[in-house]
Amino acid sequence: MTDLPTTDRTLADLTTLRVGGPAERLIEVHDTRELVAAALDVWADGDEWMVLGGGSNVVAADEGFGGTVIRTANKGISELPGESGKVRLRVEAGEGWDDLVAVTVARGLAGMEALSGIPGSVGAAPIQNIGAYGQEAADTLVAVHFLDYLTGDEERIPAADLALGYRTSIFKQGRQGVVTAVEFDLEPGADGVGAPVRYTQLASALGVELGVRAPLAAVRAAVLELRRSKGMVLAADDPESVSAGSFFTNPMVTERFSRTLPDDAPRWPTRPEDGPLVVPLGEPLAQPMLVEQPQDERSVKLSAAWLIERAGISRGFALPGSRASVSRKHTLALVNRGGATAEEVLELARYIQAVVQSEFGVLLQPEPLILGASL
Helix, strand or coil: CEEECCCCCCHHHHCCCCCCCCEEEEEEECCHHHHHHHHHHHHHHCCCEEEECCCCCEEECCCCEEEEEEEECCCCEEEECCCCCCEEEEEECCCEHHHHHHHHHHCCEECCHHHCCCCCEHHHHHHHCCEECCEEHHHCEEEEEEEECCCCCEEEEEHHHCCCECCECCCCCCCCEEEEEEEEEEEECHHHEEEECCCHHHHHHHCCCCCCEEEHHHHHHHHHHHHHHCCCCCCCCCHHHCEEEECECCCEEEHHHHCCCCCCCCEEEECCCCCEEECCCCCCCCCCEECCCCCCCCEEEECHHHHHHHCCCCCCCCCCCCCEEECCCCCCEEEECCCCCHHHHHHHHHHHHHHHHHHHCECCCECCEEECCCC
């Protein structure tokens, strides 16, 4: 493992939003044994700590982080015996997610192609169960190799025990430790054909009906183009891509509450999710209210982008004098226009939360990890 100088490198250098001060200590690990050793050493010292992969889902405070950042650079993809004709891959935590997807498409393996272009590392994928265009990590995830913070033991946790849901898992619900590797099962795509297309926008881009299988390479190309059109593929020539991706998750509310919204509000009935979802009008933003839901009432997913736009916040919106703004391509992305501070980004996020809550009674929840600060 390598101790990197913290005087010259800040968290702004290591995150896609490009905000954040220095860490007290920065360690980069290059294989899984180094990752385990580094984590155990840091835990034994009692330091504050965090693991950083691609830095694509982090908003770091301007003051930096008063502890140790362990940056994962352990890479590798190996094949294990699979089940039921599937191909099982073990992928080290520091492998780039899109690099993995590119490998699976090149090898004719179906199940991840719609997750093309998502930035960040493989180790971060199970944390919030990444998803896009009708696929989730949970669709192919078999197990996580995990170093437990409380016991110091290395475990293999089956996917069934991860409580994977919409942008959540046991790790977001309090299980502390380090993901060292992840196992996935993928389908050998017959004649290079992918999984059934399950997202309307993607089906339209491919010119196929929902549920139809399309060539893996075509799906990947279409998804990458859709993401680029929204500024969701980091590119040096695209200032709209200097973001942490979607800043807010789509809210989960009760079906009863969803009926109080305008008729044209997008709604997707889904399975129930727990968590602070709705704040009644007039309640403080800092005290979200957990809505009691009858067991026989469905949950409904709303569109955060629709709520933001209907609340009067348009693409490109910025607070006066701020260098942070809403993306001109995608309402859910908050963009660093150049030299923005973390506080400018968070100030904009708080404003959006307040306006949407005032208009609709829905408290939007941030998707990225907010390190050393809060909304």
